[in-house]
Amino acid sequence: MNEHTKTSFDPHYWEKCFVFTCRKGQCPFVKLCFRAQKDHENEMKKFIGSLNKKITEGFDLTNLSPTDKGNLFHLIKKHGLKLTCES
Structure with a gap:
């Protein structure tokens, strides 16, 4: 799987996205990467x-x-789940 088809949102992916695309002069793509992140x-904050x-x-x-179960x-x-329950 190459760096442009990876769908994970882990920090290493975004670093690689930035390095590989900017070196090729494709920085607008990087902006899209960080916007997507x-x-x-x-979305995850709202879901939590x-x-x-x-x-x-x-x-x-x-x-x-099913969508919420997947999230x-x-x-x-990936991130650990932190839910609070205050009475």
């Missing part, structure tokens, strides 16, 4: 906030949609 981070709200309201997490698995596997 920021969008992904914002949504889960926190559901937990505090007594929502059963086993009833999550939850991604957060647990």
